[in-house]
Amino acid sequence: MPAVIDIDQLTVKLGRREILHSISCRLGASGEGKAIGLLGPNGAGKSTLIQTLLGFHLPSAGRASILGFDCHKQSREVKARIGYMPETDSFIANMTAVAFLRLMGEISGLPAEAALEKAHETLFHVGLGEARYRAIGTYSLGMKQMAKLAQAIIHGPELVILDEPTNGLDPAARKRMLKLIREMKESHRMNVILCSHLLRDVEETCDEVVILKDGVVVHQSDLEAERKMNRRFVELEVQGDDSSLAQALAAAGASGVCEGGGRWRIVLPADVEIGQLWQVAASERLLIRKLSHRRDSLEEIFLKAVGHLRATPGESGGATTEVTANGRL
């Protein structure tokens, strides 16, 4: 099964400036319906990467392919299989939503009748059913975002590229947008690339995440595996003499680091249950004041990847792949 995105030593220059520096990564698997989050600080090269995948920029070296088709050499095949929702307002202002979607559907290869039918269907799906005969220029920002999403999925693409889909949405509209994205991958088996600054959106919807910084992939991980792995990290706060706790933990098969003041960071192997910590604490006559699963949030992962947070001591990459400066995994 081909990867959704396969990038090999991709270098992109805009003018004389090199934006993407020989990046390589392999993301998702065709037909699985996975969502991939594309993260990075401003100027990291996210939009350039998306635009290169769409064939808007020519790579100066390396190659990129989507669903097994080369983005540059087989551009027509690639574009027939993708839907794109741009970040900025993109529509034809004086057209009604139905006419606009019908036009986009027909350009994507839908026969005229099917395009009209799908236009209505998709507009109801994104919640614009009642406003479908209004000119898009009269829509609110949230409605325009939904119309942009509708035009990206009207032709039933295998891969949908969403650039900042929740920009400018109120909480209710944002929730609806994220629900639609989840539905796209879970119910309709579409692959999704979500480019967003809002880490929570990515965390809520994505299965994999790629972090770019200064035109280089600095982090790539499987979020689901990461979430599972993070359950094994425990933050413990005890009262009493904890001088022999390290040995007791070792005897139970776990390992821990004291951070002082009764605070511990403990790593539990897969075969050690959290309940055993209570037994260890009881045997050491310690009073547990706080016990929490330390959840490595996407924000932490992101900040670590872009160098704003130190990595947790003793933590080793499981589902996480740190990437060297030249982008090699």
Add this chain to the structure above:
Amino acid sequence: MAVYKRGYQRYQGPRTSHLTRIMVMPRFSWQRLMGMKITIVVLAVSMVWPLLCAAFIYVANHAELWQGMGGELVNFLNINGRFFEVFMNTQAVFAMILAAVAGPGLIAPDLANNALPLYFSRPLTRGDYIISRLLVLLGMLSLVTMIPAMLLFVMQVGLAGWGWLADHWIYAWGVFGGFALWIAIVSLVAMACSAYVKWRVIAGALVLAFFTILAGAASIMNAVFRVDWGRAVNPALAMNQIWRSMLGMEPLEGPGAWVCSAVLVGMGTVLLAALTRKLRPVEVVK
């Protein structure tokens, strides 16, 4: 089942051919243009001259209507190259006006609303986009140029017989090919103006200004340098020279049809390059 009850399903049916996709945009644009009053008015006015020409052909082919008239009138009532040249010159003006009305609404709204990424993220290249926009103007301008011209030609053949066709088939080629060249030039000018100027009215005025300014520049050149090659810079005069050659008529003074063709091809290439430069899905700031 009602569409609002059905829910969204991915489309899995057959896809249309590439050519059908290219024809989608012209279809939508024609529909929009035909809904504009100004387009209908220009189209209606531009049909007056072809109707008069049709009447002229009818009279010219009915000798009984002008029996006893003077010799000068007999010479005047003749369907020849001169007749088609006059017809083409008049309709070319209407084609220019129609291009100024219809052209600016083609590309400017796409640029103003940032719609190009939506088109180019679909299986549509920049070339396809230009062709589809050219087809819009080709269709519109044909209504006032090629189609009435060919109808007049067919009418003349019908009235004068196959013998006239055998002797004068070159007129059909001249009218069809000549108008095709004019439509290409006028369309490229209209599209380039539409790509660089966002306001429709100004873009429309610029289309007309392009032809008048070049005509003025050609006259100034001829007057200042005391030459006649300046005529080649005037698209209308250059095109007229080409038409005369295609209709088998004596050329006018000044540069010949080949020189005029070369100048117009150069002009078209520059316009196409300017257009292609502007039509990018994303703006790269260097």
